[in-house]
Amino acid sequence: MHIQDTHWSTASAVAPGAGAMGAAAGNGRADESRAARTTPLRVDAQRNLEHVLRAAREVFGELGYGAPMEDVARRARVGVGTVYRRFPSKDVLVRRIAEEETSRLTDQARAALGQEDEPWSALSRFLRTSVASGAGRLLPPHVLRVSVGEDRTAGGSETVDPRVPQQRTQTDAAELRLVPDEAAVLTPGAADEDGGAAALLEVVGRLVERARAAGELRPDVSVADVLLVIATAAPSLPDAAQQAAASARLLDILLEGLRSRPA
Structure with missing residues (x-):
């Protein structure tokens, strides 16, 4: 990974x-x-x-x-x-590859939304397609630096590790924002990069909200969690067949963890 x-x-x-x-x-x-x-x-x-x-x-x-x-x-x-x-x-070159992979994930999410009527089927199809394509290994870090609303607790400010997607419950996709990356802001093409990331967050947010509203997704699962699944369920192994089998097995386990269970 x-x-x-x-x-x-x-x-x-x-x-x-x-x-x-x-x-x-x-x-x-x-x-x-x-x-x-x-x-x-x-x-x-x-x-x-x-x-x-x-x-x-x-x-x-x-x-x-x-x-x-x-x-x-x-x-x-x-x-x-x-x-x-x-x-x-x-x-x-790095930003070209990251931009193309972000765009590819966005297209895969849109395809899942358009071709699957059942919310859970749409979300799981997106995850399976994305992991099988290996795109998760090429996700740029600023896409994983997702924060929601204000990073504060009831007791005041909270120190947040910017490398880890922030976890929140009952998140509306409209509240998602990217944690600023000062280096990226100064880099040519950063505006286009952020635009691609925002499009990805928006469409994945719709998949998450549909599955959550249908009661099929755990209420504490965020868009950041879904992106992290894509990034972690695509291990890099020297044998292609072994890699595909490992990815499929790991994704099955992660999907079980994402799914809501009756009380």
Whole structure:
């Protein structure tokens, strides 16, 4: 299992050898990289990009976002210079992968909402699809830094570990907010990232509320808990068949823990 917070800050480093001038130019290069995403590529360049993105998903999913760019290049069977030409810093590549995985989870949640009439079936379908896809291993940490309402107890202020999703009961999806990440605020593309995370929280919140209203979900289960299930039920194992079996078994156990039981 990789809860990616430990490795995320490592991924923010500018490409090796860039120096002070490279760091100062980081914003401009990130802008150029985003613009390049909308520019048509030659067939060979497009193929290399697809290989790099596939390799990055595999490497980061197995080793966390702290894995070096050299590992990504080796898995993609391209030179590391090819990776840096498309993604001028590791941070740009990491955020591209995290953005795509967040979007994929959002699409899976919407599909479950639209294709399942029963609230519990919709929630469990979303969880099974998401875990099977391995997206949980690539969830960015700011998505897991979910807080609800005011982080206060009856006796006053409460110190909260920002790495852990906060637990609350009877949570309305509209009350969810992301715990600010000061590093992300200063990073190019952070606004788009937060927008993708907000969309994911909104649609998963609808799944949770439906299942809770139907009396099929424990009343103390929050959206943060559901996202944590996705992150923890997708272990990274060297054998694909063993990994699939372990994920399915673990998810069955976690689903039993989420479900409401008659008193």
